[in-house]
Structures are given as C-alpha cells and as structure tokens.
Amino acid sequence: MSAALDTTQRFLFDDQDVRGEIATLEHSYQDILSRHPYPEPVKVLLGEMLAAAVLLSTTLKFDGLLILQARSSGPVSTLMVECSSDQEVRGIARYDDNVQSSQALHELMPGGVLAITIDPENGQRYQGIVSLEGTTLAEALNGYFATSEQLPTRFRLQADGRKARGFLLQALPADRVTDPEARAIAWEHLTVLAASLTPEEQLALDNETILHRLFHQEAVRLFTPRPVRFHCSCSAERSGNALISLGREDAMALLAEREGEIEIDCQFCNQRYLFDAAALETLFDRAAEQAQRLH
Missing domain, CATH: 3.90.1280.10 (HSP33 redox switch-like)
Structure with missing residues (x-):
C-alpha cells in the first residue's frame, strides 16, 4: 500500500515572517486505529492528536522524539502520540464505556492536562504542561502557545476516523517585516483567512487547493512534501x-x-x-x- 497520501508539507509567505505546515494522515492513521476497537469519538481525538504531533515535530530542529500526551479523569483517560524527527508516528488511547459520540473534548476529558515532551537523542529532555482547555484539541494547543514564550502559533485539526488533517500557521522572528504593528496586522490578517477553512474543506481538499482557497492574494511558496508513516519502536x-x-x-x-x-x-x-x-x-x-x- 502506497504511503503517498501520508505527508507533511511546509509553506512560506514570501512577504511576511510566517510559515505554515499541512499534515495529512490516512494509511498511518488506519494502521494505528486497526490495532484497537476504538469508538468513533476516540478515533477522532486520536487522529487530531496524530496530526498535531506531526505538525509540532516540524517546528523543532532536533533528532529524537516528540511525545504529545493528554490525561483526564473523564471517559477518555489517556491519549498518547509519539512522532519522531523522521515523522514516524504511533499512538494509543485509553477510555471507558461512558464515551458518547456527541461529547466535546471538555466532556470526554474534563479537567485534563496536556503535556508536550521533547526527547532529543542528544541533549536534555524538555516538557511543557498546560490545562486541556477549550472545546477542541486545536484550541487547547493554541492556548498552550499563547501562554508560553514561543512564537504565535495557530492550529486547525480535523479527523473523521478515515483521514486526519492538521494545518498550522506560525510567526517567524522579524526579518521581512520588522515593525511590530505591521507584523501584528499581518498575523491577524493571515489567521482570519485561515479560520475561514471549513472542516469539510480541510478533510477533502489537497494542499495546493487549500492554500489557493485561503491565500490566493498572498505570495506563498509550497515546499516538497515529506512522508509520514506508522512505525512502532517496540522490539x-x-x-x-x-x-x-x-x-x-x-x-x-x-x-x-x-x-x-x-x-x-x-x-x-x-x-x-x-x-x-x-x-x-x-x-x-x-x-x-x-x-x-x-x-
């Protein structure tokens, strides 16, 4: 089975200090889901976590492992996803019989915490922890970056049990635009455009079409996609x-x-x-x- 549908692809705005990434997981997502009989809401959450981990791994310059883990006392007690610097992913969820298809994130994982762990092959292990707040995982991750000292970042995550997609925008250090007010206006403009992407469009459209749909008036450069695949490091x-x-x-x-x-x-x-x-x-x-x- 070809892994061509499982990629992560970077894009840059030529006139702004902003980068982006679009992650697509199909075969790798299905490989992970096939190991356990997850109910639909858990499949969706796990897919969003996988897409988020891939996106996060692309923001880091390291050889090693990124671990994204959410824990709660609710119906979904654990979500854990690992993504290597080579975009090799694996994931698992723990849940009870009280999972309902209509429940939002705060109902499935009430009072939860989200931990992002960076485990480089060489260097010190780092972990950041934030409350799992918001109605979606993307909102929780947006909140994590908003409360940290890192660059402004926005996530959009979608999964339906068959495909998982992740979309990221991240501000870069001042280079092309150095005026703080102009940078803030540009960032607001691009994030408003990105927010217009519907869940249906995110799951159905290819990367080029998504970027044209959102940013056809901007100068955007799309880079060569990199493969994503399921790989378990057990032995x-x-x-x-x-x-x-x-x-x-x-x-x-x-x-x-x-x-x-x-x-x-x-x-x-x-x-x-x-x-x-x-x-x-x-x-x-x-x-x-x-x-x-x-x-």
Whole structure:
C-alpha cells in the first residue's frame, strides 16, 4: 500500500515572517486505529492528536522524539502520540464505556492536562504542561502557545476516523517585516483567512487547493512534501531489557507465576513477545557478559 497520501508539507509567505505546515494522515492513521476497537469519538481525538504531533515535530530542529500526551479523569483517560524527527508516528488511547459520540473534548476529558515532551537523542529532555482547555484539541494547543514564550502559533485539526488533517500557521522572528504593528496586522490578517477553512474543506481538499482557497492574494511558496508513516519502536530487545531491569531472581519468579512463559504485549501495536526459561537465561547471561566487558 502506497504511503503517498501520508505527508507533511511546509509553506512560506514570501512577504511576511510566517510559515505554515499541512499534515495529512490516512494509511498511518488506519494502521494505528486497526490495532484497537476504538469508538468513533476516540478515533477522532486520536487522529487530531496524530496530526498535531506531526505538525509540532516540524517546528523543532532536533533528532529524537516528540511525545504529545493528554490525561483526564473523564471517559477518555489517556491519549498518547509519539512522532519522531523522521515523522514516524504511533499512538494509543485509553477510555471507558461512558464515551458518547456527541461529547466535546471538555466532556470526554474534563479537567485534563496536556503535556508536550521533547526527547532529543542528544541533549536534555524538555516538557511543557498546560490545562486541556477549550472545546477542541486545536484550541487547547493554541492556548498552550499563547501562554508560553514561543512564537504565535495557530492550529486547525480535523479527523473523521478515515483521514486526519492538521494545518498550522506560525510567526517567524522579524526579518521581512520588522515593525511590530505591521507584523501584528499581518498575523491577524493571515489567521482570519485561515479560520475561514471549513472542516469539510480541510478533510477533502489537497494542499495546493487549500492554500489557493485561503491565500490566493498572498505570495506563498509550497515546499516538497515529506512522508509520514506508522512505525512502532517496540522490539524483542526492548522487551528483554525490561525483564533484565527486574533482576534475574524476580524475573525467574515471574516466569514461575506465568507457568513457564512471560508474555509482554506492546500497548501501541499489540505485538507480543514471549520469553521462556531458556530465553531468560540467555538474556541474563548476555547482560552479565556485557557488564563484565564494560568493567
């Protein structure tokens, strides 16, 4: 199956200090949804989270992982999405039987918090947390950027269980336009135009048509799209390392409790990793050998 429909594409305004990004997820979105029997409202929220994570990853210059996580005491207790700097995504949701199709974000996740975590391969891990306020995830993210010291940013997110789309506008440091009042007027003008995009148009139209529909009187440059794909970073090695962290004695005790076979399931993709007594012995022998070499 081709991944051509799963992309993120940057655009720039030649006469303004503003950039944008449009993310489209279809096959990757379906790959993630196929792992769990989510109800429709959860499919929608998860799709919006996936699109948001892809958009956020494009605003950062780093090699590593961006983690977008929402938690609440409501019907949807957890939404968690990861997007790598290569735009590889995975996601999961936790919910109860009280999810109703007519509920808005504040009803599905009342009193929720939204955490954005940057986990670079080299460098310090960073996390920002904000209350999950607003009727949509896009509103919550807009509020996050409005209360932070980062550049003005606007999100528009849509998902319908089949396709997820994300649209972002972000102000850039003063370069082409240096007058603060002129910059504020230009930003207001572009965000008002962006707000006229309907949910139906966002899900149905291609990127070029969206930009022409919104900004046909502006000088806009559209860059080459980059692929987005579903990828789960779980592995037998990582599962084995989790058992090693228990220690040999506790791992063997767990093996006895599980009647000779430990099963570790990946919550994201449902992949199962099985470890019997021989596999555990091999794991701990190798770990011991590696520890000796290090010393």
